[in-house]
Amino acid sequence: MDRSISGAHWSNPSRLKTRHLVLLLHLDEQGSVLRAAEAARMTQPAASKLLAEMEALLGVPLFDRHARGVQPTWYGQVLIRRARSALLEIGRAQEEIAALRDGRMGQASIGTVVNPGTNLVPRAVAEIKSRHPDILVRIEMDYSRPLVARLLDGQLDLVVGRIMDPDGGLDLEFEPLADEPHSVVVRHGHPLATQKTVRHADLAAYGWILPPPDSVLRARLETMFLERGMQGPRNVVETSSLPVTTNLLRVSDLLTALPVEAVAPYVQAKQLAVLPLELGVGMESFGIIRRRGHLLSPAAQKMLEALRTMARQLYARGGPR
Template sequence: MTAPIQPDTGAGASATGHFDPTRLKTRQLALIVQLDIHRSVLHAANAAHMTQPGATKLLRELEETMGVELFERHPRGVEPTWYGEVLIRHARSVLAELQHAYEEVSALKAGLTGQAMIGTEVTAATNLVPQAVALLKKRFPKIRVNIEMEFSEVLVQRLQEGKLDMIVARIRNPDDLAELHYVPLAEAQHALFARVGHPLVKRKALSWSELAPQTWILPPKGNVMRNRFTQLFLERKLALPTDVVESSSLPVITSLLQMSDMIAPLAREPLRPYCIAGAIEPLPFEFDLKLGPAGIVTRRGERLSPGARAMLQALRETAGFDTQGPGAADH
């Protein structure tokens, strides 16, 4: 790379430094990218599907428009100047954006195909996410949707690793917000649940000391709900329950509740169908469990595929964040 030359006062550069981007041609941008790759006008012209005289003319016109020399000519070929390096970098970006635009338009013309990978914690998995997927499939039946349900901590890690396009989860580590975009949802309400007819259900009120000896179904240690549950006992200077079954599977938990006298702290929304069916009901106990709101989370600056963008749009609309239609996804 050579040192920069002083700009001239060619026809493309005004005295005030005003620049008219409409004078640039896409073929010029493609040419300088190929010149950077091949360092030869002949080879770059062939790669850009043009003649050598045509390439030389386009490069000269571009240098006149920019008012600087972009490539230094020498017997072995060409080498970009510092000005050329700057324009090449932006030319690559412009061409990449045009390619993305073409892919999205082509996908829409074809009925939008592709895949969307979404992760969700259990509460959103029972209502928000299924509704959003149903909306997406109504609009774009050909998009394949993969749904993964896990604890928030696992989902955040898988999103950061690029294994998921988006998640509905809680963010506990403030440092994650630097690389993740988080839009909070309403906070879920929790209660203590047991089978219909459980001995404690008929009580008018319950105390923490009465609940402690019960057989509890709890998430594994390290989970945010388990940590908060432990904190509630410690704040009241009570011994932690020792009769515990650990499970993160909602079907397993609900089955255990229905066939035993176990109790479990759970979000109300996922248990609504079981309560309506008369299988499970909340205990008469005010359970002040605040975990913080889950939210729709994506990676900052990540360019999603057309299919994933359509899924994100459907998720936002279902959550009430965006009602401008399928073309309004802004990510």
């Protein structure tokens, strides 16, 4: 069915104003013109008029109306994603201008997966703070997919992770840094840690701490079990939190799969141990990801340079892989 607005023609979308975009996000969040109007501090007729203006300017319906409220169309979803990014950029521009006006460098927001989040990113941040203590650094640790989504939305300046999906790939630049093999990690003194050799079959008797089902690592662990004719773990704790994982390991006989570098301090302190087993589970190379053609703020540019410098020291000479 033709979903275009009857009789509408493409107008100049540059006539969209900030108030249009703000209302658009409220409509998406609230799912109701009335509630969106209240959130935007305007009347419902004024909100309906602004929505009609947007649809007339673009020549497409942005929301479907139904008895329960409004829901964005495909066109609306595209504009909502770009509007959120645009408003975030405007907000950041105001912060950067204020910081530069006051003689400060501003801020940098980084997303990272676990392994570089335990060595590369902390070292790079320490380097930045030693040289530029006025830079505000924000760090988020998560899996690659949500981090890259936040990068594309403009919520993050840089991500140290992987591009897992082709969607949005053309909008991204990737600098590979290192691969990431995983090992089986247990508490110090675990029964398996006292064995000179460990086989995959020995793992079956123990419970596991696993990442959520939608993660790539979870799928690869399950594939590893199947390829070796083993039943996947039934005694399972699911978490994406490294602190929760390490503390669970220390007080139980549970197993987990992690990069050795992620738990190196615990191993050195004899709180955790790495089993002498080639698990055969790894992830693609992680690297520095940023938006293609996007001009980084002075603080984010400094952060990028520090990440590159620390990566050369960690990985170029056969360091953690």
